[in-house]
Amino acid sequence: MMRVLHEKLTKGEISARELTQKYLDAINMQDSDLHAFLYVNVEGALEQAEKADAIIKRGEATLITGIPFAVKDNFCVQGMPTTAGSQILENYIPPYTATAVQRLLDQGAVLLGKTNMDEFAMGASTEQSAFGPTKNVHDTTRVPGGSSGGSATAVAAGESVFALGTDTGGSIRQPAGFSGVVGLKVSYGRVSRYGVIALASSVDVIGPITNTVDDAAIVFEAMAGRDPYDSTTSPHPVPKASSIQTMNLKGITVGIPQEYFETEGIEEAVKVSVEAAIEALKNFGARIQSVRLPHTAYAIPTYYIIIPSEASSNLARYDGIRFGYSAKAARDISEVYNMSRSQGFGVEPRRRVLLGTFVLSEGYHDAYYKQAQKVRTLIRMDFEKAFRKVDALITPTSPNVAFPLHTKDQDPLAMYLQDVFTAPANLAGICALSIPVKNLKGTLPVGMQIMGPAYAEEKILRIASTYECVRAKYRKG
């Protein structure tokens, strides 16, 4: 999609300003119902679009120049409200811009605004936003997934060409799957997190949500690489988007982890649709092999010890003094801390702070936190062993399709189980993406997850791109 827009922009068939206006109009028409956006950058976007038009006129445009995009509301953008979906940051305006966003702006991309999310990226439905839920564009009585649900809906509804999200346990892939779009969770350390509000620092990554695999590769290439402001970024060479378009998977072996397909509660539609998509890949030369990831069942309990531990530490900075909301009636400093935090945080951040501080406390640390770290190593080793035999692993992205609004938001365990297929990749630091497959038993989107070793984005994008071509042909036929 972005290549087509780029051609139109450079041929002068449409200006960046007109393109931006088109997307602002779509937001204006639809978003009061869908609620994908928390902030729309109307004037700023039009100004940026004019600058993009000047770059295009000078013949210096890249594939990103003049393309309207949106970012999840946990990316800091200088001068623009950044709430992370929380009351505690309601009036926070950052003095600097996240590196990933800056790299896109530097190439002349046009920022349409900030998208809705579960508070501090904790959740899988976007219902846990302090500012109300986002809806699924395929069925507005259902959730778009989360926590990057605003970004997924923005792209799926044609309110943005692409959007950025963050993924700590599935927050890019699951909403992409629920919304029928592509979501790429990059390898840990691939893209700078400087200026992104942290949930769990040993796990968090950011990535694009797009309409096509090619768009994901283009945005990925534009953002990735070493950043002196984020010491966890790697100097690994970044693959070129142009190198991933291929229809031949000869020599590629895809592993199918049996544990995922045998998971309790997996919906039939999800299972058969992903199995059919795997069958289709065979016709393009891929070899399919069954594999085992024996520690899969421990991923959720492990994840929900490690993430709250890190979250409780990361959220300590929201104390009513340094950022955002400060309780008015407080009599002294300790009351400022206590009241600001208990009034400013919603239920889920409070739950995780309690859980996290409990599992880190003396007497429980070894039984929970240390044990979870050991299991995390076993999960990582499962993947390492599998990747000695296969190039990539294919699974459903989630055990179910998008569920109706307000069916899981009072039940934290049910919500946590949404991450059963996505969280393992985060614990292992590997790369993974979600791509829509044809739903053989219904109309709601089904996501297929392709996981690859750390820094093997090129490989998983290639497999995804091939499947996308297969599906496009299928659609026409």
Ligand code: GLN
């Ligand atoms: N649902 C997961 C959680 O609540 C994943 C969130 C994420 O990836 N940011 O932690």
